Amino acid sequence: MSLEVALPIVIPLLTGTLCVALWRSNLAQRILSIVGSSALLAASIWLLISVYQQGHVVMYMGNWEAPYGITLVADMLAAIMVVLTGMMALAIAIYSLASASPAHEKFGYYPLMHLLLAGVAGSFLTGDIFNLYVWFEVMLIASFALLILGGERAQMEGAVKYVTLNLLSSAIFLSAIGLTYGVVGSLNMADIAVKLGSTENDGLVDVIAVMFLVAFGIKAAAFPLFFWLPASYHTGPVAVSALFAGLLTKVGVYALFRVFTLIFNENPEFTHQILLWIAAGTMLTGVLGAAAQFEFRRILSFHIVSQIGYMLLGLALFTPLALIGGVFYIMHHIIVKTNLFLISGIAHRLLGTYDLKKLGGLYKSKPFLSILFLIPALSLAGIPPLSGFFAKFIIIRAGVEAEAWVVTGIALLVGMLTMYSMIKIWAEAFWKKLPDSTDGASLERGRTSGSLMLMYAPVIALGICTLYIGLNGQPIYAIAEFSATQLLDPSRYIEAVLGGRP
């Protein structure tokens, strides 16, 4: 029994359930939420250590051996993602203590948050394609409810698009599962990988591959399927936006990494070529979309899209170095992007708006906050020695080695345009004088209040993580390399799950 694989799913589920049981007491839910996320982080680190020692950690649900029962599998990529989930969970849980309004808490903010985390962790750890669909739905239904907490006008409009596009993607995913089952008669991903390699019907396999690509592409907000993301992510409560920005699209990216390294690795001239152009389009449209925006969170939402492109580029080039870059990029991106959203929340708390035209004067009154913003912002743009520089460097180096000149050129250009967006936020919100129309009374107060300290704490912690990855990247690179080696050699995954049987 490898208990550590199941714990990251069980802990948030249990926490969420207990939060429902304590529905009436906000205080109890808050304490539970912190305890639950800390436990999740601890369990995920246990899993990471265990994976580092053993390679693959496998657990058969109800002792039904693969391929008959549902299998939970953790390889390095899954373990990394779960650790990041744990880190974000704790950061958001602390931040929520200050940012969640009592009305949101009364309507099940904490239970939904932990249900979402369970769905995310389940998606990372499952080794069964239909089970992946189920975890996706768990995650989706929790995210739907979180997104519309508060019931404002913009939230309704955003939610209609978010719900529709995600349900469409689920339906395509489900159809693809049905066709896969029709071809190979199995749902276990390792088993599918074995049997799909020996099928004659290559045309149908390509069709299924593209269906998976579209389904996960919608979830990951890849070009040209990303329009729901910038229309909805900035509408929810800010802690929810930050959680979504860090984790939800990355579940789609993870699923793409999993499926296109393990199952559909036979015909990379076709599938990975499509992925390459999707990656290029994603990077470009995201960053250009952000250039036109003047709302803090909306700029950041468009940048999620553009950053997804870099991760997909790592997958599409499909060389060892590119995969290392992709995994490294995911690690860097989740931390930085969540952090930027959290900072936008602090700016909103201080000045009561997300509109860059109405923000201003933050550098003068809050120099410490300005430095905290600069760390993730410059990291996102790829300025050395921060984490984003090394992430971009590895991917671009891989692009040069693969002689994919056009996409490499686009990746470099997008890095520069990212800098432009970050400078825009810096100049508008931090550098320029506070506009007369904005009430700056809360800026003037000398001491920071207790609740503001709670909002600062996760921002500082995530900023330190960014600095650490930048200044001491070797262990992170080693983990990414370990994970890329596993991804490029699916036979070890298959052997770990099926236990050497054909």
Add this chain to the structure above:
Amino acid sequence: MEPLLAIAVGLLYAAAIYMMLRRSIVKLVIGLMLLSNAANLLIFTSAGLTPGAPPLIAEGALMPDGPIADPLPQALILTAIVIAFGVLAFAVVLIHRAYNILHTDNLDQMKDTDT
């Protein structure tokens, strides 16, 4: 039987996409319902139809005699139906709330968060 079901699945997908492209959010949700049913029927059909051979093993035997129907696709569909039911219940409540707040069911007038 397969060709008939295949045509039905195709028609369901077509109807679903058509409904989802209409402007009214009510029709959008109807489209989503049809879409989930189309996917369920697709699983049912593509897994292969075996009429008149229930997956039951005779008493005392360890193996079924002769080919039997595969029960797994039906389990999948059952799960998918339950999930679709829950999600659609949410979608129906959402469009009701959205209508109350926005005073319109026209998707063309819900563009404030797009640009």
